[in-house]
Amino acid sequence: MNDQVRELWRNVDFRKMFTSRVVSNFGNGMTPIALAFGVLDLPGGNAGSLSIVTAAHMVPLVLFMVIGGVAADRFGRALLVGGTDLLGSIFVSISALAFLTGNASVPLLAFNAFVFGVLNALWYPAFTGLMPQIVETRLLQSANALVGMGANLALTLGAATAGFLVAAFGSGWAIMIDALSFFIAGCLVFSLRHLDRDAPTDEEKNVGIITQLKDGWVEFSSRRWIVIIVVSFAFFHPAFEGFIGVMAPVRAKEVLNGARDMGFMMAGWGFGGLLGTLAALRIHVKRPLLLAVGVMPTISFWIFSMAVPMPIWFLVLTAVISGIAIDVMYANWLTTMQTYVPEEAMSRVGAYDAFGSMIFAPMGLFVAGPFTKWVGTQTALVVAGTVALVAASVPLLSREVRTLTRADQ
Template identity: 40%
Template sequence: MTYSYAVLSQLKDLRSHRGFSGLAISRFISNVGNGISPIALAYGVLSLPGATGKDLSIVMAARFIPLLTFMLFGGVIADRFQRNRLVGGSDMIGSFLAATSALSLIAGFSSTWLLALMGGIFGILNAIWWPAMSGVLPEILPKEKLQQGNAIIGLMTNIGYIIGTLLGGLLVVSVGSGWGLLVDAMSFFIAGAIVWNLPIIGKIKEASPGILHDLIIGWKEFISRSWVIAMVLSFALINMAFESMLSVLGPLNFSDPLNGPKQWSYNLAGLSAGMLLGGIWILKVKIARPLYLAMVLIAVSALWDFSLAFALPLPVTVLAAIFSGISLEVFMVTWNTSLQSHIPEESYSRVSSYDALGSYGIAPLGILAAGPLAIHFGVDKILFITGAMTFIAALASLLVPSVRNLRND
């Protein structure tokens, strides 16, 4: 009872900051769609005539290439203009792209390359959305409330994602992938409209000598902290493994058209449920060395990959997914809070862009290779490799003293 009262008290306090409730609601709505999307898109691709794991790799990787290509410019834009308008506008435009993919599947004129094209354009929008979104919360909350704010946003995100993943499996099996993507499109538009209208008055930005100057300043902030560099290098490998598993290897592992979508949706729901539990826990706890704990948990989260590789029973893989979700959410909250606590607000989006570029820079290579490698060597063997990569890369980051010892006091 005491814990619940404390959480409710924190919620009441955060709601007193204008714009926080709207941001939290928008993340819930958007992530209902985000939960549906990977299931609907993956099985939509696999339902195309003659489609294989190679086609799935192409479609899933298409978003990342333009995302990473334009990410640094997105960070500069986000530091110059009103961030919530950039986020809301990107979401609303993106809803029409998702609707196009949905209608192509419903009407029967879809193809691998059409879905890849829509994903590629969406990636350009994401290059603006990502760094802008990372800077919205610090414009609403003071620094001392960022951990609680990040945790609450994470809770709303994960509740929406759990609902979306469960709904995604049901929609794909009952009415088809196209209708699932159409629901995703609607959620994007609604969430975008809410964020666009948040009562945030962006801070007045100082005149800049130009884009190159802004990028150089952001780069200097980025490389001046050894813990940032170490984490980005580690997550270059971790994200390559994780995105390959999430986008390609997972759906291929549950490829039965009758039960596969539901079984994979249960795993994704387990991941989201774990993230929800991790968010509840991190909301209350003050961790002395947050990145140290987070990276130990990330290393152990490789159990999910191994459980799938060894074809363990569904309840076991779901439990492993739950633990992976707890680990991921603890990391995300502590990482965002660490960046927001130590990086100057005026250059935060640019540093976030360098972070995303480095952390996801080689992820498309993993996604593109995962399908063909799984066909040649077997899904189980590639899943074992992704688990080993995650375990080794996470522990390697702890060799850096500034990662082990960072504090957010």
């Protein structure tokens, strides 16, 4: 394994990709906390206001995801990943300036979130298909895990920093740091455009978008194990997104020390992700898909633990467990897809994966605020935890999911 890490680190393009994710995720660790408590601290700000802003980001992310997959396969993945990061830095900086100047409002933040959601919809499919252009197939799991490890360490530091920064100075400076991180990451990935020389030829680009969508659907739907997991995650994500985007910040403000304790939990989540990617880097199992789905039910522990009075150390511990589960799942899921799906179709299949998995997530965010206000935060957390637990457990009933082996075995 150490030999693979050294081999990866000698790859200049991989180093740029790694650095871009570390820099970007430091900012990504800050904004969820800064934005959530910034919205809650606005005049009249409440769970409903937070639902509007978070859902405004999620709706276009889901709606445009499949188009993003086609765009990535047609026009080049490095171009889209780098370009959307650079454009995203502009809109994130506008939100930061709005908080710093006292001009932040729910409509402005929702508009910026919507635009950023469109950019994310273009970014994600391109990102999932970029790594196979950078490293050989035999190095993919190590590459994904190493990038995830660095990204989660940065996420942990960003979240911990945000908790104190927001508590001391407000949301604006934390969000501005995120804008700067997007700019730096965008410049790094934009320099990888030479990888797009292997993108489709002009003749291939002349194939209609509808045809490419159909071809991507065939690749996606012909693999039953992908469909099963995507359907289950279509129900998992509304519960988890509603929790992390709305219920957890509201609960932290109600019964904990607000942004500071939310920062501790998010840092724990990031640290868990670091441990999860370390595990994925060292452990290559015969059935990676079984491992991926087997750890997912444990994510509900964090949701349930926030529904009852618990000390902050226990909540951080459950956040760590959730982080481990998510990144063990992600590394093994992504590697399985990247090895079974043809490279030229990876972005489109990744787009269908993300679209299907997140299709109900906007509804979860829209409902989370009003539902929390109606039944109370404690009951809302119990409901969200139950939905997440059941949805994450269903794929284990599939024999195909349990028995799929590594493509290289």
